[in-house]
Amino acid sequence: MALPRSPRRRAAVLGACATALVAGGLATPSAAAPGASTGSPPDPAPVSPCADPAAVLTVEESRLGLPLPGGGEPASQRFVRAAGFEGLVADFTERLCAAGSAQEAGDLVRASGQELWDTAVARAQGRVESGTIDRYDDRPLYWARTAMSAAVRSLDAGWIENPLQRQGLLHLLDRTSRGISSVSxxxxxxxxxxxxxxxxxxxxxxxxxxxxxxxxxxxxxxxxxxxxxxxxxxxxxxxxxxxxxxxxxxxxxxxxxxxxxxxxxxxxxxxxxxxxxxxxxxxxxxxxxxxxxxxxxxxxxxxxxxxxxxxxxxxxxxxxxxxxxxxxxxxxxxxxxxxxxxxxxxxxxxxxxxxxxxxxxxxxxxxxxxxxxxxxxxxxxxxxxxxxxxxxxxxxxxxxxxxxxxxxxxxxxxxxxxxxxxxxxxxxxxxxxxxxxxxxxxxxxxxxxxxxxxxxxx
Missing domain, CATH: 3.40.630.20 (Peptidase C15, pyroglutamyl peptidase I-like)
Structure with a gap:
């Protein structure tokens, strides 16, 4: 018999958002992935209010606005919502925009990355019930992390005085949301x-x-x-x-x-x-x-x-x-x-x-x-x-x-x-x-x- 660990920190119970905000839809990709869409153009993804329109996203992040074949809503948003992770991503984006210093943003990124990982694990193991998709599904974690990464990469904030600060935030998000920071x-x-x-x-x-x-x-x-x-x-x-x-x-x-x-x-x-x-x-x-x-x-x-x-x-x-x-x-x-x-x-x-x-x-x-x-x-x-x-x-x-x-x-x-x-x-x-x-x-x-x-x- 497998015994679940008590969560390292509070597992978020994700409430429904009136409008799903996936911060990854911050920029329109320059080219659609092959086979990604064969129908009408994708619905426009929500745009973060603090995004720099000139920000250059990674290839991974640029896929956030792409739909499955047939068109419609971006696949990333469908996965995030299907797991009930949309509130977590929207809350992260809103609080990131409101951060007034590198310290505040760092604390937020560290806590939110860990919350995403803990919530994904708790959901997978049946300790948190959210969304409609199968609890064995790994894809919502990937797309939620990628959306949060895009929000950090495109963040337009006056307190960012050196690009290394942004890289530090991205590193914190990556290590916490992958479980690397919490092996114990x-x-x-x-x-x-x-x-x-x-x-x-x-x-x-x-x-x-x-x-x-x-x-x-x-x-x-x-x-x-x-x-x-x-x-x-x-x-x-x-x-x-x-x-x-x-x-x-x-x-x-x-x-x-x-x-x-x-x-x-x-x-x-x-x-x-x-x-x-x-x-x-x-x-x-x-x-x-x-x-x-x-x-x-x-x-x-x-x-x-x-x-x-x-x-x-x-x-x-x-x-x-x-x-x-x-x-x-x-x-x-x-x-x-x-x-x-x-x-x-x-x-x-x-x-x-x-x-x-x-x-x-x-x-x-x-x-x-x-x-x-x-x-x-x-x-x-x-x-x-x-x-x-x-x-x-x-x-x-x-x-x-x-x-x-x-x-x-x-x-x-x-x-x-x-x-x-x-x-x-x-x-x-x-x-x-x-x-x-x-x-x-x-x-x-x-x-x-x-x-x-x-x-x-x-």
Whole structure:
């Protein structure tokens, strides 16, 4: 049985707003995302009264005014309202406009970002009832955060004397609304095995604005929960990572996992990064590669080459080309979860020693060869691979040898045939099945780690 954590701070009970105000509709995007609309022009999104009309939004923020195919209300507003988050976003925008100093704005952003995260977790776990959309839905959190980010980025306030102040506000909002600032362990189960996981935001939004990410939905289901297992209690803390190379370069993965990999009272017993893979499979990745590439990120950036090194966290002197999982994958496979098969996924691409970057020398094999240069891991070279690589490179840098770590790829989803609808019962059942199996796999891994602890009764 899973025991919910008491909220770290008051979970907002979201009242209905007379008019839904999504602050993200602050600017009209210069170009619609491919496939985003095939009908009439979108309804104009509400405009913040304190927005600078010359503000340049990110690509992610510029999607806030786009509708689903068929036109009409922006998809972002539909998701935010469907979860009952419109009051929270509107209140944030109004109070941000009224802030009279950097200190006041900072306090507001910090509190509101944490409130958004806490409310999303409480709603996902059934402790707060709001809106009409399925509680497993991860998309309202993404769109509400993006709307709040756009409000901060476009804020026209006389007290902003330096652009670094705005960047500080954006950083506070990002870390609090992703759960990164609030990873902490409950006093109610001091002997519980401690697990920290990460999921991801939705992505590939140029293909469809209604994309969901079951890894992010799993993070919302697991954050703060203590699960009873035959080996004893397992407590999980969770964060949701962005799908952006720039955020990774600035150390968002290390900021999420670093505090629980240090020696001390906050140390975790296991870490696991989680993301979405192909349909109908659950893969424990055997290797992480020191390589980045793959599709463009949510801001349409694309990167190739080795994984960058953040300046504010310790790293091995030389970044390893390959890092092998230390997750208890045998126990995860043996747990008998369903509906999808679980396997240890091998298979890498590399340049054998001394051949990089000769394109003709690139080869693929089950496992790396000595001295090779990484091309891609079994899970590819996108940000999912990079989340495993960064978190476990940091684990090495902090000498947390006794903390198992690795990556779980979970099944992709099947969406409603009608592209103008947000959801339907079949889609919700499919996502719940993937998320519930993910929760079961995290639980099985935590139980296996607990069973292997020195002095364990099992």
């Amino acid at each position: 362990w409950s006093d109610e189960e001091p002997d519980a095995t401690r697990v920290v996981i990460s999921g991801f935001d939705t992505y590939s939004l140029d293909s469809s604005l209604r994309n969901s990410n079951p890894s992010g939905a799993s993070a919302l289901q697991l954050d703060g929960r203590t699960v009873d297992t035959p080996e004893g209690p397992v407590t999980v803390e969770a964060v949701v990572l962005p799908v952006n190379y720039t955020d990774f370069d600035q150390g968002v993965v290390e900021d999420a996992f670093g505090p629980v990999l240090r020696t001390g009272e906050e140390r975790a017993d296991m870490i696991m990064t989680i993301s979405q893979t192909g349909r109908g499979r659950m893969d424990v990745e055997q290797w992480a590669a020191n390589a980045r590439g793959g599709s463009p990120d949510n801001n349409r950036n694309q990167q190739f080459g080795p994984v960058s090194r953040p300046s504010h966290w310790p790293q091995p002197f030389d970044s390893p080309e390959w890092i092998e999982t230390t997750l208890p994958y045998e126990a995860m496979i043996a747990a008998g979860t369903g509906p999808w098969p679980v396997q240890l996924n091998d298979g890498i691409c590399e340049w054998p020693a001394g051949t990089w970057p000769d394109p003709a020398a690139l080869v693929c094999a089950d496992d790396p060869s000595p001295g090779s240069t990484a091309g891609s891991g079994p899970g590819g070279s996108y940000l999912s691979n990079e989340s495993m690589y960064r978190s476990n490179r940091l684990r090495t840098g902090l000498q947390a040898w006794d903390v198992p770590g690795g990556h779980l790829h979970v099944s992709a989803l099947e969406y409603p045939a009608d592209e103008s609808v947000l959801t339907d019962p079949a889609f919700e059942a499919d996502r719940a099945a993937v998320v519930d199996q993910t929760v079961a796999l995290v639980t099985a891994a935590g139980a296996a780690v607990r069973a292997d602890r020195p002095g364990s009764a099992s």
